[in-house]
Amino acid sequence: MNNTLHAVNVILERLRVMTRGWAFIATLFVSGMTALATPVSAQDFNFSNVSVEGNQRIEIATILTYLGFGQGEAVTAGVVNDAAQRIRATGLFESVDVVAQGRTLIVRVVEFPTINQITFEGNSRIRDAELSAAVRSQPRRVYSPSQAESDTAAITQVYADQGRINATVTPRIIQRSDNRIDLIFEVFEGGLTEVERISFVGNRAYGESRLRRVLETKQAGLLRAVISRDTFIADRVAFDQQVLTDFYQSRGYVDFLVQNVDVSLTRERDAYLITFNVQEGQQFEFGILSVTSEVTGADPAIFENALRLRTGVTYSPELIERDISRLELLALHQQLNFVRVDPRVTRNDRTLTLDVEFALVNGPRIFIERIDIEGNNTTLDRVIRSRFDVVEGDPFNPRQIRESAERIRALGYFGNADVDAREGSSPDQVVIDVDVTEAPTGSLSFGGNFSTDNGFSLLASFKQGNFVGRGQSLSFSVQAGSDNQNLSFSFTEPRLLGRDLSFGIDASFKSTNNNQNALYDTARASLRPRIGFPISENGLLTLYYAYDYIEVKDYNSADPSKPSPFIEEDVLQGGIGTSALGYSYSYDTRRTGLNPNAGVLFRFGQEFGFGDSRFIDTTADVTAQTRVLSEEVILRAAIEGGLLSYASGDSRITDRYFLGSGTMRGFEPGGVGPRDASSDDALGGNAFAVVRLDAEFPLGLPEEYGISGGVFLDYGSVWDVGSSFGPVEYDDFTPRTVAGVSIFWDTPIGPLRFNYTEPLDVQENDQTKQFDVTISTDF
Incomplete structure (x- = not known):
């Protein structure tokens, strides 16, 4: 019984405890809900005084302005x-600490130190001045840790832009008195991160070597110490994608696409591997070409006759742009303003052709309000304005403005030139903004010159392409060697009287001192003022006056017992001055032809002497070039000739033609042509004709070495002395034939050409040579 009562008591006690617990929880819940339902009153402060502590340079008033409230204000x-x-x-x-003490607000601050000086340590590849330009922290300004971090990133980027992506920069601080510091950027430059290999996937029409020559980025090779384009720069790779796209589209591959560019580091992390994944697509040609008109008064037939495109030509957007410009210019000439040409292209996948309809449409009636030019601190406004075909008040044509922008950039005076159009004072007016950044246009150089014909000489030259900001070119050079001296001066005004008319003057003095290639000395002074102007899209005509003073002296025959009477007569005449009027005409399709891989250059000129010596000097040459075998091989053919005829007087040895290695390879200077039968001295001729055939091709070496090979064949002769002072050998047309191989090398000092020749058909007394080095010239 007692045990039963005890158990009952225990149960009742537990029930009472649980009841009290639930009651307590209920009380808390009710209290919490009441608290939530009752708004909390924010604590208000009312400061009668504000105290600032710790400031040294910053004024108290300046700090108080950032508080945003005043004394006695409730906050x-x-x-x-x-x-x-x-x-x-x-x-x-x-x-910064803000503390309330009673009715006083205390603002405690610790100021950043002032930068005493900024220095760089560890940099040798990039100068301090270039790094300073990237840093925004400045001496005598407050030090900012965040700005120092930004400066560190900027310096690192400068090194990355030069291919040193492993460069590291660490900012250091040295404490000075008066809360000043020295900010030091410690640089570890690292090595160049080169492009070890550039490869392509998906290319079928063109080989890797041809495509690599298109790119701005180059592979590292033999000349890596002097070639900067073989370092990896991300922006340059992005530019290369556009260049590659332009290359294919200009050759008819309208669907060409760079699918992606895979850039990876080598295992050693010291070089990059770049792979362009491309999709070429099919090559298209131009199909049906037509002109339609939606403009009143515009005859489509007249405009269609102005088209230069032809059916069957490989498609190129650039060719369409040229004909659009031509048609819009024709519309202006016919007093049809605001005419736009809309090219409407129809694709024919079955025939792989693109039909182009040039639609003449009415464009918006917008006029040019003004042309604003900024950034030209040296170049005069009129030089830049001369690149525009329009002036204030003319109809606005976006295509003309884009072409003008290209002409401004082509001047070479500016590092950057932006041309933009914006709305003017009314919706039918536009303002053309031209913002340029000027670049150096002058150079002063000293060096040496070597040729197998003239030996070694020292050279000093000064060139200025934008003389006193007027767009004029000025050059002056002095060349001195043991065998010859040459002094030359040239000046050109490209826009005489604000028109497409150039004026220039050339002056020179040259003397030779009985060198290894001649048995006499010469002195020649020349003066040539000239004017030039275009007469067609590809044709340029130049008119000039020429004055030449020539003296032959100090003749020493190779055989004193048999001097040449021809040269002796020239020496006896002393110095002779001649005056002549002349012209030269050139026709060049290398940049405007329908085929981007082919071009023709034709030049023809005549000089008419008057006074005591009346003569006609006629010269002509034509050169054609094309690329074959996926543009890997260059074929070039040239024909050159000259004829000097006298109405009174005779030619002297300094007037006649000599075939140097630049005209016909494989001979010493004066080594081919008429010779004095008694003294064997070269006399030159009044006529010459040469045919040159060349082929240039890759040798299988990495193209970044800049080495390629070639073969050539020259056929020609020089003849007709004109005078009759004695017997002459080879005075008639006696052709010679020379073949050879060439090595082309693009070096940092210029493109060199090494020729190894083998005479196939020469005369007994000709002076041949098997090897020469020349400066390679691009066609």
Whole structure:
């Protein structure tokens, strides 16, 4: 019984405890709900005084302005906290504490130190001045840790842009007195991160070597120490994608696409491997070409006759742009303003052709309000304005403005030239903004010159392409060697009287001193003022006056017992001055032809002497070039000739033609042509004709070495002395034939050409040579 009562008591006690627990929980819940339902009153402060502590350079009044409230003003704790954040946000203080003590608000600050000086350590590849330009921290300004970090990133980027992606920069601080510091950027430059290999996937029409020559980025090779384009720069790779696209589209591959560019580091992380994944697509040609008109008064037939495109030509967007410009210019000449040409292309996948309809449409009636030019600190406004075909008040044509922008960039005076159009004072007016950044246009150089014909000489030259900001070119050079001296001066005004008319003057003095290639000395002074102007899209005509003073002296025959009477007569005449009027005409399709891989250059000129010596000097040459075998092989053919005829007087040895290695390879200077039968001295001729055939091809070496090979065949002769002072050998047309091989090498000092020749058909007394080195010239 007792045990039963005890058990009952235990159960009742537990029930009472549980009841009290639930009651307590209920009380808490009710209290919590009441608290939530009752608004909390924010604590208000009312400061009768504000105290600033710790400031040394920053004025108290300046700090108080960031508080945002004044003394005696009631504020909440949140307002006080916001005030502290505003003071921190100024970047002037290392720490900021805002403390309330009674009715006084205390602002305690620790100022950032002032930068005493900024220095760079460890940099040898990039100068301090270039690194300073990338840094925004400045001496005598407050030090900012965040800005120092930004400067560190900027310096690192400068090194990355030069291919040193492994460069590291560490900012260091040295404490000085008066809360000043020295900010030091410690640089570890690292090595160049080169492009070890550039490869392509998906290319069928063109080989890798041809495509690599298109790119701005180059593979590292033999000349890596002097070639900067073999370092990896991300922006350059992006540019290469566009260049590659332009290359294919200009050759008819309208669907060409760079699918992606895979850039990876080598295992050693010291070089990059770049792979362009491309999709070429099919090559298209132009199909049906037509002109339609939606413009009143525009006859489609007249405009269609102005087209240069022809059916069957490989498609190229550039060719379409040229004909659009031609048609819009024709519309202006016919007093049809605001005419736009809309090219409408129809694709024929079955025939792989693209039909182009040039639609003449009415464009918006917008006029040019003004042309604003900025950034030209040296170049005169009129030089830049001369590149525009329009002036204020003319109809606005976006295509003309784009072409003008290209002409401004082509001047070579500016590192950057942006041309943009914006709305003017009314919707039918536009303002053309031209923003340029000027670049150096002058050079002063000293060096040496070597040729197998003339030996070694020292050279000093000065060139200025934008003389006193007028767009004029000025050059002056002095060349001195043991065998010859040459002094030359040239000046050109490209826009005489503001028109497409150039004026220039050339002057020179040259003397030879009985060198190894001649048995006499010469002195020649020349003066040639000239004017030039275009007479067609590809034709240029130049008119000039020429005055030449020539003296032959100090003749020493190779055989004193048998001097040449021809040369003796020239020496006896002393110095002779001649005057002549002349012209030269050139026709060049290398940049405007329908075929981007072929071009023709034709030049023809005549010089008419008057006074005591009346003569006609006629010269002509034509050169054609094309690329074959996926553009890997260059074929070039040239024909050159000259004829000197006298109405009174005779030619002298300094007037006649000599075939140097630049005209016909495989001979010493004066080694081919008429010779004095008694003294064997070269006399030159009044006529010459030469045919040159060349082929240039890759040798299988990495193209970054810049080495390629070639073969050539020259056929020609020089003849007709004209005078009759004695017997002459080879005075008639006696052709010679020479073949050879060439090595082309693009070196940092210029493109060199090494020729190894083998005479196939020469005369007994000709002076041949098997090897020469020349400067390679591009066609």
